[in-house]
Amino acid sequence: MFAATVILWNWNISGPVEIARSSDQHQRASIYAKSLRTRIVIAAAVFPLMTLLVWLIAHEGFRIDAVTMAWATALTGFSPAWYGIGAGNPRILAIYDTVPRFLAAVISAPLIVASGQVWLYGVISLLTTTGSLMAFQRRFGEAGSWLPRNPLAVVREIVPSTGVAAISFSGSAYASSPVPIATATVPSANATAGFSSADNIYRLGLFSIVAVGNTFQGWTLEPGASNPRRRHLTAVCAHLLLGALGAGFLTALGPWVSGLIFGDALRADTLTSFYYGLSFFFLSSSTPLIRNILIPERRQRTVLIWTGVSAVCGIVLMVAAGLSGNVPGIALGMAVSEAVLLLGLMMPALALLPAKARTAKREG
Template sequence: MALHPLVRRIGGFAAVPFVGAITPLLLLPVIARVTSVEGWAAVALGQSVGAVAMIVVTFGWNLSGPSRTAQADDDGRRALYREALASRLAAFVVVLPVEAVVAAFLAPEGFRTVAVLMALAVSATGLSPAWYAIGSGQARTLLIYDALPRVAAAVVGAPLLVLGAPLVTYPILLLAASLGTTAVHARKTLGPPSVPGARRAMRTVADRATLRILVPDAASEIASGSYSAGAVALVGLGTGVRELAVFAAGDRLFRLSLYAISSLCNALQGWVAEPVDRATSRHRFRTSLTLHSTVGVVGALLIVGAGPWASGVVFGADLAVDLPTAAGFAVAFLMISLETSVGRHYLIPRGYRRTYLAAVTSAVVVGVPALVGFAHLAGAPGGAWAVAAAEGTICLVVLAAAITVARRALELEPAR
């Protein structure tokens, strides 16, 4: 019996995040066991700083890029990709020295080089064509040019670390894989690089109409990243190395669990944004919200039930999280799943980018001080519940905005 097209679409995009999710499980337990607590903390801090920098590098294309790609023809898609590559390369050059200084400042003594290289490697993944593959419905491209490079770096790096290679081996491999695959995909999609083509792309990016789209999207992504991707770094400002290491272990498993949400979001984002009649659009959003709600509840229960055990198995007993920490991450998971559907599948496709920016900005106001303050008061559990408070803030704001938008649309509809 033939599978429903939506089921095939979700299955194809779910496979890619699954590959990305299991990759750290090949490597992070090795890192946790071949180095000291300080070394593990340096890797985690580098990943956290790099993740924030990566969001700057993406320059908002992950937010509305898939929707814009889904609505464009082949020529329009190539033009979008050319603009995106130009803007993201410029952002990467600008952010590189900043993230290096921040990672070196936060890292434990003796592990600064590891933290800096880890930050650079993670930020380079922001050049990935993942958003383009999502918008054009190309799960295979997402696998080849986004997930497999990370798998290759982990598969090669893990045995080398076990055999005694220095800790910097893994970030160097990841950096090379990210830059290499980005270059290959760009050449395949756009042809050989040319100076006139690059100049045209930069002029388009600098155009005022383009900036009106990109700047709010980039601001939204950067704002949310300042507390979510940067959570480990912020907790490090409020607590000691031991509590930071435990929080980092829990946060790493939590971030891995978010692949379930991102895979569903990726599968549905282009589908929901396709130009269809109003009734079909509503049906597709309701489907999105139902699926995301189910994933959110099931995932939250799994985090509470299996989180302490799983963290002990993966990272060792010294880095196992307790139940209060797991519960905080569980609530955050549910909130993220709900706001992902409402924000990315309802507000963004309808042009409410500034509303979404307001939502994530409000979460920054809550999340940044909470991560430092709660961690200072309660260690790892405090950090987890600070993440839940920030994500809950986003969820409440986008739900309120979506209800307002829906009511306004109903009022404008002609009477039947």
């Protein structure tokens, strides 16, 4: 998954912005071709390293399974889902991203049951994903733009987007840190069992933030919108409402749902669920500020700085809580981190809204 994040580079953040701001199909094809060139160059470096690491880490007898699964997962870094988000076209996500994965599961399941060979899923997933990418290229891409003709020129295209990519990397790495920190700092495995369950429920809920963010991003950045300020505020309010509902759900039903899914022995406690609910609220609230306002206005440095500050604060608090045996405090550290990020980005983001409104008024 981290390899997929590296291959995707900055396109999941800046890609939808560029597509949403371009209504010309030829320009969109050029943007996609650029993304494809950069990701192919990055993948040429990432895939061999990833394969070596997986081969060394995997247990004897499972290396082929691990490598094929790693390749299939890393290949999702080439997903054109961000293009569909920017274009406001959910059919692209369904046809070229979801359907290939579904087909891979449907085709490979009976074969695995019959043969006992798990690597079949990885191979079939590689084939279905590659087929969908080829179909997308023919439909939306530029002709003859699969391979970069000048890798050095592509590297020069990659370097300016390092800041946005760093935001994606740091966010991905930090988001997965609570459970490893709890495992490393709390001696008792029983004490962290319920914590892991709460973390899993929380991560399932994050898909709703992604879905709402995808829904509003193309709409808020649509060229020629009569009142962009109102659209941005609508998106912010929607994320605030989602955050409040998610926080309430995690607090009130998190322990019951975790017990239902993972069993009573792994049931999450109410306090940990409450702190994860706070994290959900703050994360949902900051999402439209980053995706719809700051990144489109090229304020990547601001986002990166506050992401780093919040991550440092969160890790320090989580490690301190774990070393003191305060397992719910680890979730609190994550909540504080998300709150710091929201507070740090709120003023810069909201300060840009009047400028958008004045621009729209002048154009009208």
